[in-house]
Amino acid sequence: MAVGDYALLIPLLPALAFVLTFFLGKKLPNGGAIIPIVAIATSFVISLLITLGLLQNPEQVINQSVTWFAMLNLGILVDPLAAVMLTMVTFVSLLIHIYSTGYMSHDRAQYRYFAVTSLFTASMLSLIISDNILQLFVSWELVGLCSYLLIGFWYQKPAAASAAKKAFLTTRIGDVMFLAGIVVLFSDLFRLYNGSIPEGVFILKFDEIFSQIPQLAAMSTPILGFQVNHLTLITLLFLGGAIGKSGQFPLHVWLPDAMEGPTTVSALIHAATMVTAGIYLVARTFPMFIAAPDSLMVVAYIGAFTAIFAATMGIVMNDMKRVLAYSTISQLGYMMLGLGLGAVIGAEAVGISMFHLINHAFFKALLFLCAGSVIHAVATHDMRQLGGVAKVMPITAATMIIGALALAGIGIPGTSIGFSGFFSKDAIIEAAFLFGENGGGWVLYALSIAAALLTSIYIFRLIFMTFFGKPRTAYGGHEAHASMTLPLSILAILSLVFGALTMERFNTFVSETFVNNFVHMDIPALAELGGYHLASHAGHEPLIILWMPVIVGIAGLLIAYLIYGLRVVNMDRLVSRTNPIYKLLYNRYYQNAILTNFLSIKVVYEGLAFAGRAVDTGFDWIVNWIGDVTIDTGDALRQLQTGVVQNYAMVVITGVSLLVILITVVMEVL
Amino acid sequence: MIPIELYIGLSVVIFSIGLYGFMTQRNGVRMLMCVELMLNSANINLVAFSSYHGNLTGQVFVLYVIALAAAEAVVGFAILMSIFRTKDMIDLDKINILRW
Numbered sequence: 001m002a003v004g005d006y007a008l009l010i011p012l013l014p015a016l017a018f019v020l021t022f023f024l025g026k027k028l029p030n031g032g033a034i035i036p037i038v039a040i041a042t043s044f045v046i047s048l049l050i051t052l053g054l055l056q057n058p059e060q061v062i063n064q065s066v067t068w069f070a071m072l073n074l075g076i077l078v079d080p081l082a083a084v085m086l087t088m089v090t091f092v093s094l095l096i097h098i099y100s101t102g103y104m105s106h107d108r109a110q111y112r113y114f115a116v117t118s119l120f121t122a123s124m125l126s127l128i129i130s131d132n133i134l135q136l137f138v139s140w141e142l143v144g145l146c147s148y149l150l151i152g153f154w155y156q157k158p159a160a161a162s163a164a165k166k167a168f169l170t171t172r173i174g175d176v177m178f179l180a181g182i183v184v185l186f187s188d189l190f191r192l193y194n195g196s197i198p199e200g201v202f203i204l205k206f207d208e209i210f211s212q213i214p215q216l217a218a219m220s221t222p223i224l225g226f227q228v229n230h231l232t233l234i235t236l237l238f239l240g241g242a243i244g245k246s247g248q249f250p251l252h253v254w255l256p257d258a259m260e261g262p263t264t265v266s267a268l269i270h271a272a273t274m275v276t277a278g279i280y281l282v283a284r285t286f287p288m289f290i291a292a293p294d295s296l297m298v299v300a301y302i303g304a305f306t307a308i309f310a311a312t313m314g315i316v317m318n319d320m321k322r323v324l325a326y327s328t329i330s331q332l333g334y335m336m337l338g339l340g341l342g343a344v345i346g347a348e349a350v351g352i353s354m355f356h357l358i359n360h361a362f363f364k365a366l367l368f369l370c371a372g373s374v375i376h377a378v379a380t381h382d383m384r385q386l387g388g389v390a391k392v393m394p395i396t397a398a399t400m401i402i403g404a405l406a407l408a409g410i411g412i413p414g415t416s417i418g419f420s421g422f423f424s425k426d427a428i429i430e431a432a433f434l435f436g437e438n439g440g441g442w443v444l445y446a447l448s449i450a451a452a453l454l455t456s457i458y459i460f461r462l463i464f465m466t467f468f469g470k471p472r473t474a475y476g477g478h479e480a481h482a483s484m485t486l487p488l489s490i491l492a493i494l495s496l497v498f499g500a501l502t503m504e505r506f507n508t509f510v511s512e513t514f515v516n517n518f519v520h521m522d523i524p525a526l527a528e529l530g531g532y533h534l535a536s537h538a539g540h541e542p543l544i545i546l547w548m549p550v551i552v553g554i555a556g557l558l559i560a561y562l563i564y565g566l567r568v569v570n571m572d573r574l575v576s577r578t579n580p581i582y583k584l585l586y587n588r589y590y591q592n593a594i595l596t597n598f599l600s601i602k603v604v605y606e607g608l609a610f611a612g613r614a615v616d617t618g619f620d621w622i623v624n625w626i627g628d629v630t631i632d633t634g635d636a637l638r639q640l641q642t643g644v645v646q647n648y649a650m651v652v653i654t655g656v657s658l659l660v661i662l663i664t665v666v667m668e669v670l
Numbered sequence: 671m672i673p674i675e676l677y678i679g680l681s682v683v684i685f686s687i688g689l690y691g692f693m694t695q696r697n698g699v700r701m702l703m704c705v706e707l708m709l710n711s712a713n714i715n716l717v718a719f720s721s722y723h724g725n726l727t728g729q730v731f732v733l734y735v736i737a738l739a740a741a742e743a744v745v746g747f748a749i750l751m752s753i754f755r756t757k758d759m760i761d762l763d764k765i766n767i768l769r770w
């Protein structure tokens with residue numbers, strides 16, 4: 001029996017672990033952490049074996065489907081794209097679970113934590129493994145639910161409860177768009193079949209959708225006076241969902257607030273199970289995006305803008321976790337940019353973007369877990385109160401510096417020496433350069449280089465402020481427990497070598513997903529349909545372009561060292577409320593004021609409240625009127641009941657007498 | 671033979687006495703006695719018509735009514751007894767605690 005036959009178990013085991021942990025976890029030591037750990041470890045082994053099998057023989061795609069109802073199906077699909085995601089998610093999730101046994105050991109609701117993280121992992125895995133868009137959507141919503149539960153894990157804290165609500169509602173905006181996209185897609189496909197779908201055709205299955213791309217691209221509807229291509233409409237709606245889930249501008253506001261949950265949850269959300277879902281959605285439907293005019297450009301510009309926008313805010317944050325949160329948003333922007341650059345490099349975009357996603361998962365999980373380790377030990381995440389932590393926590397410091405170097409993308413171009421982030425980020429920036437060279441404009445390249453510089457500055461600012469110099473306040477601390485340092489070391493090793501070891505292989509492997517696999521798409525033909533001009537991607541860029549990302553990375557490191565390590569500049573002048581730029585950045589471009597206070601509270605909330613009050617008044621009046629009339633009538637009628645027997649007898653006698661008279665009269669008349 | 675009108679006249683007189691007593695008295699025992707009077711006036715009627723028509727059904731019916739009246743008296747007097755024990759009086763117009 002081939003290992004592929006067990007593919008169904010990958011999402012199923014963590015789901016089972018959720019049930020077991022939820023009901024039995026209270027009685028087991030450590031909140032029953034062992035159940036999800038074993039389940040996810042098994043899932044990881046299965047995914048890894050499937051991935052290795054696929055690497056040897058890419059034709060061995062696993063695709064099993066059963067009818068759900070009518071023309072819809074349930075099924076699993078493991079192609080290279082899904083396989084690498086599955087392996088990454090199970091692996092990172094496994095390490096985070098192991099780490100959590102140490103990190104959460106003082107929490108009394110541990111069983112709830114492990115149950116929900118297990119469900120979180122299960123829903124993400126089922127999202128990845130779906131072979132149709134509807135099943136993907138169902139898992140997508142489950143992921144949203146779990147993120148809500150985990151961000152609000154400490155629901156006693158009002159900040160956590162409101163952050164959970166904010167995350168849920170913000171991503172909901174995206175979810176609604178995604179659902180609208182599915183509805184449009186479904187009705188279009190239904191129309192293409194003239195309403196009669198042959199037996200055995202599942203119209204929302206990915207290969208079925210992809211085979212209809214040319215017909216979809218030919219449909220268009222006038223909206224607000226523009227002829228809108230249906231494929232563009234659908235893909236942009238999908239992109240809306242991805243923007244919400246992956247924290248892209250303008251729906252990124254929930255991600256920094258999501259820090260209210262336990263740090264391990266942040267690691268899980270940022271690295272493995274949540275924000276990557278949006279990127280994965282775009283990657284999964286990439287053939288649709290590349291055949292849709294303008295869609296990829298929207299993806300690219302949103303990504304590039306988010307990358308720089310979030311990076312500028314990351315520079316001024318004082319909360320360690322917030323810096324990392326903005327860093328995640330910024331890096332997700334890079335991934336979006338990478339996918340959008342499919343406009344010039346075709347299917348390879350999926351490869352480089354997923355490569356960055358995987359590398360990012362490793363080093364971001366590492367950075368978060370290190371931050372968690374520091375927070376766990378010193379009980380504060382305000383960097384202004386730290387300093388010199390490296391002396392107390394050498395392992396954490398060393399691993400975190402590796403993570404930072406990977407994030408900043410330090411390496412030597414042209415060789416296979418470098419931290420993992422270097423290879424993937426470089427590939428994206430090079431693609432942006434290629435885009436400019438082919439007449440697409442230099443904005444994307446400029447933004448991505450600038451964002452790379454800022455990335456390096458903010459992450460080394462964090463490193464220097466936290467780990468070096470003299471302690472700024474008296475804090476107690478100690479190196480973390482082995483259950484925590486072990487995952488850190490594993491992730492650090494992967495951040496060091498994963499990129500270098502797998503780069504070429506990985507890119508071709510994943511890029512082939514749509515070309516020569518369970519579907520055989522003609523990507524250049526599709527690009528023609530979308531009006532994109534693909535360029536041949538050869539390494540003929542000038543040397544300076546290859547070195548550019550590394551130069552800005554090292555420049556950022558030096559700047560951070562000069563300012564925060566050697567203190568050559570007096571920071572008090574820069575960091576003050578009178579400096580308008582600092583004020584603008586520190587207040588996060590006033591987006592909180594604009595989006596939360598004005599848009600959501602004033603406009604939406606107050607508007608709804610007003611409308612609600614108006615409706616309420618109307619309904620209240622009717623309901624109260626009915627109530628009042630009933631009460632008054634009853635009040636009047638009950639006066640008849642005197643309780644004196646003679647009165648009742650009198651009424652009876654009068655009645656009988658009247659009846660007798662009436663009958664007599666009637667008889668007379670007749 | 672006594673004409674049927676006299677029986678009916680007696681019955682009407684007794685019924686009227688019963689009704690008058692029922693309407694005017696406040697004492698529970700008296701009211702029950704008046705109810706008995708009304709029932710028995712109806713019995714007289716039934717027996718009278720039974721013998722007038724030579725049909726025994728009316729007399730059988732009267733036996734039922736007598737049994738019923740006995741049962742009613744048992745229940746009624748039992749209730750009055752317990753009212754008397756708790757309230758030391760049986761004025762029915764003052765027994766109105768279940769009213770609104």
